[in-house]
Amino acid sequence: MPDFAAQPPQIKPTARGVEYxxxxxxxxxxxxxxxxxxxxxxxxxxxxxxxxGMANQAQPGQGxxxxxxxxxxxxxxxxxxxxxxxxxxxxxxxxxxxxxxLLLQFGLGPLRFWRRVPLTNIKAVMLAPTAGxxxxxxxxxxxxxxxGKTFPMAQGLAPxxxxxxxxxxxxxxxxxxxxxxRRAAADADAGPIVPRPPATxxxxxxxxxxxxxxxxxxxxxxxxxxxxxGISWTIAVVIFTQEAGVCxxxxxxxxxxxxxxxxxxxxxxxxxxxRFHPPVVTVSVQPLFxxxxxxxxxxxxxxKLVQIDRINLKLICRExxxxxxxxxxxxxxxxxxxxxxxxxxxxxxDPLRPIEALHEWRIPPDGMHTFHAARNKIEWILRVHTDxxxxxxxxxxxxxVVAPRRHAGPSQPQPGGAATGKEMTG
Amino acid sequence: xxxxxxxxxxxxxxWTEGEWVDYRLAGSPVSGRVRIRALExxxxxxxxxxxxxxxxxxxxxxxxxxxxxxxxxxxLPVGEHxxxxxxxxxxxxxxxxxxxxKIVWEVAARIDIAMRVDPHLERTFFVTLPWQ
Numbered sequence: 286m287p288d289f290a291a292q293p294p295q296i297k298p299t300a301r302g303v304e305y306x307x308x309x310x311x312x313x314x315x316x317x318x319x320x321x322x323x324x325x326x327x328x329x330x331x332x333x334x335x336x337x338g339m340a341n342q343a344q345p346g347q348g349x350x351x352x353x354x355x356x357x358x359x360x361x362x363x364x365x366x367x368x369x370x371x372x373x374x375x376x377x378x379x380x381x382x383x384x385x386x387l388l389l390q391f392g393l394g395p396l397r398f399w400r401r402v403p404l405t406n407i408k409a410v411m412l413a414p415t416a417g418x419x420x421x422x423x424x425x426x427x428x429x430x431x432x433g434k435t436f437p438m439a440q441g442l443a444p445x446x447x448x449x450x451x452x453x454x455x456x457x458x459x460x461x462x463x464x465x466x467r468r469a470a471a472d473a474d475a476g477p478i479v480p481r482p483p484a485t486x487x488x489x490x491x492x493x494x495x496x497x498x499x500x501x502x503x504x505x506x507x508x509x510x511x512x513x514x515g516i517s518w519t520i521a522v523v524i525f526t527q528e529a530g531v532c533x534x535x536x537x538x539x540x541x542x543x544x545x546x547x548x549x550x551x552x553x554x555x556x557x558x559x560r561f562h563p564p565v566v567t568v569s570v571q572p573l574f575x576x577x578x579x580x581x582x583x584x585x586x587x588x589k590l591v592q593i594d595r596i597n598l599k600l601i602c603r604e605x606x607x608x609x610x611x612x613x614x615x616x617x618x619x620x621x622x623x624x625x626x627x628x629x630x631x632x633x634x635d636p637l638r639p640i641e642a643l644h645e646w647r648i649p650p651d652g653m654h655t656f657h658a659a660r661n662k663i664e665w666i667l668r669v670h671t672d673x674x675x676x677x678x679x680x681x682x683x684x685x686v687v688a689p690r691r692h693a694g695p696s697q698p699q700p701g702g703a704a705t706g707k708e709m710t711g
Numbered sequence: 712x713x714x715x716x717x718x719x720x721x722x723x724x725x726w727t728e729g730e731w732v733d734y735r736l737a738g739s740p741v742s743g744r745v746r747i748r749a750l751e752x753x754x755x756x757x758x759x760x761x762x763x764x765x766x767x768x769x770x771x772x773x774x775x776x777x778x779x780x781x782x783x784x785x786x787l788p789v790g791e792h793x794x795x796x797x798x799x800x801x802x803x804x805x806x807x808x809x810x811x812x813k814i815v816w817e818v819a820a821r822i823d824i825a826m827r828v829d830p831h832l833e834r835t836f837f838v839t840l841p842w843q
Contacts (some may be wrong), residue, residue: 318822480830604809604810604811607770609771610770617770618811619809619811634762654803654804654840656804656807658766659773660766660770660772660773661770661812663807689804689805690840690841691841692838694777
């Protein structure tokens with residue numbers, strides 16, 4: 286019996302696209318993994334509960350704050366394991382596609398793991414039979430990104446359910462590099478090369494930029510800070526109370542310092558987010574061309590009445606190069622070109638009246654287009670930094686796409702520019 | 712066995728003046744010929760010509776070939792041999808020189824010789840973008 290559910294996916298229209306809610310797979314593998322995860326999580330919570338119980342017995346009513354400090358990180362890990370296991374067992378996949386982004390969510394109720402993929406970053410959408418005898422007759426949809434990495438979008442479901450989703454998604458993605466490269470190679474073998482006009486690049490006006498997927502890393506930092514501080518402070522208290530000497534104190538101080546920095550970073554991010562919603566940034570056209578002027582509109586909404594010093598806008602062309610150094614993988618970044626602007630100085634925002642600002646930029650005509658490879662990237666980023674007096678600032682990076690095309694201006698410059706290594710102007 | 716001499720010549724591009732001679736437009740054809748001068752018979756499996764780009768700089772190398780073909784198979788006799796090639800450049804990437812990343816387009820010719828280091832030659836050219 287095929288291991289996939291019989292219900293078709295639910296299709297829900299959204300304001301700018303469509304949401305597919307995929308049916309839940311019924312299978313022994315998911316249940317088995319989930320049960321193991323729950324057992325692991327519960328097992329992880331037993332020792333700290335025992336310690337708490339013993340501490341309460343030894344000092345009834347007082348509990349023992351050291352025991353509590355010890356128990357917190359283990360309880361946190363156990364609860365997280367249980368929640369993840371329940372999600373694996375009973376969670377569903379949601380695929381929300383709009384005109385810019387594919388939002389993939391997998392979760393149960395409010396607990397969702399999500400991944401945001403810009404449609405311009407999708408190289409291929411593949412529908413293929415699921416490997417493995419138990420799932421014969423079912424299919425998987427996987428996505429290949431511009432950097433060559435592949436990840437699954439949906440697995441082990443009826444091909445007739447997945448095909449419309451895969452076709453819808455593929456139709457919304459702009460023409461990819463690989464298609465053009467493959468056709469060029471095929472044409473090269475087919476006879477005389479005939480010049481042909483450049484491919485049409487489809488553009489959209491008044492596009493709302495969405496943050497990169499890495500913007501949620503602060504949640505990982507929060508979890509790390511809780512676990513690190515719980516364990517290191519517990520050990521530190523034991524060392525201090527037992528008067529272990531200078532060396533152990535110095536040693537544990539390093540760990541405490543790391544924990545405090547992590548906690549401070551998380552606290553700053555949470556404080557900044559407590560006053561502001563993410564800014565809504567709209568650009569006049571996407572993708573942009575080299576040398577093209579464009580207008581960006583920033584709408585900064587506040588959760589409560591707040592006065593800001595300014596909003597700093599920064600347009601960045603960034604090189605990112607990744608290399609292996611021994612067993613480590615290192616990524617270095619260099620801002621090859623930047624331009625800054627200050628808008629909305631001394632403005633005030635409240636929940637009903639957001640701060641709005643407009644600014645005109647121009648992509649340098651001798652610049653470089655967006656480029657993604659497995660280990661080297663050239664990206665265009667618009668950074669919005671809201672400067673709040675006596676409060677952590679709020680910063681968000683929004684990726685822009687600059688297409689490989691020059692904007693036809695009043696005079697056509699000579700070739701060269703980025704190829705020659707001269708500093709970008711404009 | 713004397714190493715054969717390899718030469719790569721590109722057909723003229725859209726610009727013929729000075730430093731722009733080696734520039735080609737993305738999306739346009741690039742063609743030329745590979746000349747091999749053999750002073751003695753070359754026992755090789757074949758001559759391979761490829762057109763593609765690779766990255767240089769701080770990061771590990773990424774590369775892609777948009778054209779790769781065996782223009783000759785078997786032994787190369789004494790004398791001068793000419794092998795034409797042609798390929799259609801994709802729309803991107805264009806050539807780029809930055810601090811950490813450099814994108815280099817090149818035509819590469821290699822003589823595939825068994826149990827020896829293959830003689831090879833690369834000829835760099837620049838790809839720039841057309842106007843919309």
